[in-house]
Amino acid sequence: MSASRIGLILPSRSVSVLNGGNVWFFGGGAQDPAGYLVSGVRSMLIPSLLPPFPPQSIALSGVSERRRGLAQEKMTENGVFSRDKVLTIDTMNPTVKNVEYAVRGPIVQRAMQIEKELREPNCSPKSRLFGCICSHTQCVTLLPKSTTLKGVKKPFTEVIKANIGDAHAMGQQPITFFRQVLALCSYPELLNENMFPEDAKNRARRILQACGGGSVGAYSASQGIDCVRQDVARYIERRDGGVPCDPDNVYLTTGASDGIVTMLKLLVCGEGASRTGVMISIPQYPLYSAALAELGAVQINYYLNEEKCWSMDLSELESSLAEARKHCNPKALCIINPGNPTGQVQSRQCIEDVIRFAAKERLFLMADEVYQDNVYAEGCQFHSFKKVLFELGPEYSDNVELASFHSTSKCYMGECGFRGGYMEVINMDAEVQAQLSKLVSVRLCPPVPGQALMDLVVNSPQPGEPSHITFMKERTATLSLLAEKAKLTEQILNTVPGITCNPVQGAMYSFPNISLPEKSIKEAKALGQAPDMFYCMKLLEETGICLVPGSGFGQKDGTYHFRMTILPPTDKLKILLAKVKEFHQKFTQQYS
């Protein structure tokens, strides 16, 4: 371990040494020669109580120069301690600084600011004098009661957000059965009421029985509640036409994100040319690039083929792997299917090719299948990696290591706030799996209400049960509406000269190619912005439409895109698309 690695000093006894107005704290040394043991209570650190201490004697305590420099405190004139921050932009974990997450990046922050500006103007000292109409507490008191808040003038009255795959935030209604069971689990007194169907009550009783103390407020087993993992295993078996699933290989997670990051943590190690490399698609969902940056892994890009509806291309996989092997140790291949941000559904042939490739190249497969029910296009079908793996025969099913991920956040549920998810691991080395179980136990357990919800997703009402008809009606309505909006988005975008949109076969996004005039590219570069960021920012400022620039997901050099969700309600989606169309034409003219 390198000498500059930061150590965390845990509470024990700590020593402070005073030198003039400067105090250095350091702790953990029980037998410090200075002999000044302080409890950490600031009031004890009164200069007159401690003799002046020459800095050399601090070295005796065994604390390095660097450590002292980090924790220096100064006494200000009025006797208050002002302390240099231990945690500064220079001393913080550098890998965190490399993390980027476009889905909630600068465009979204600006959109939130604009929403606020629309509600209330910026107040200035002058406007305060005259009775400012903002909602800041100081100013509101100056307002006559009848004043209505209104904001700055913009060429639009609301921000329409199509930047994030958050279905409920866009007005999608929850599945009644799910919320009934969750309500019953949260407040079991309701089990005595007549307002809930019997199957919802039975389901809640079953979940509560499996919870510690009969409460969803208790911790669960770290891998997840037993009966939920069993239900997940049965669901996977049904989904995959009977391919067996061992509940011991199922881990319930805090959304799919948690499972993905946990798996990457297990995979990443090494230094220099032996550092772990992980292959991810470009464009990609930025959780992957962010997690790899945070873990200090090498991101290996493989490009999806836009001309062939964002399919995976074997020769591209091969060349990107060969190139990566020159400078890192490629260990894993991640696939998102159906795709985010590109909205494609990979064919069965493509999945077979990828599995064969992974087997040949000894790569661990990570299959992100959170959109497994979001398939809209005719002729497209979701094929799980696990099913295809087993259908390829024992040469593959006994050897290829696979982790696949699912979530309560997407599909027809859209319940991303509950943070439910699972991962299944296949052919994982037993010792590694023991490490995985240990790793998840450190964080105790995923949210129990999220686990309960995952259970309902994999064990939904069956024909003959009281809730079945309503459940099916709601599920079908949500998925049909998404399919309609997917089509509408593709059709309207393709009517705009300079925009080309692949069919939205699945998931919740379109990722159209936009041609940008040279002049706008130059102007963006002069401002230090990616050209599609420049475009999206202008779109936001001029129309109130919030999209994410393609550069946040990665794209081939010289191509530009934006990602747009298909989630806004149909009337808003139509307005949004019409505004994008108008804006694109205006933008093109302006910069031509």
Ligand SMILES: Cc1ncc(COP(=O)(O)O)c(C=O)c1O
């Ligand atoms: C491809 C993909 N994987 C994982 C996630 C994370 O989902 P969760 O909310 O389950 O963590 C998302 C969220 O948008 C996603 O699009």
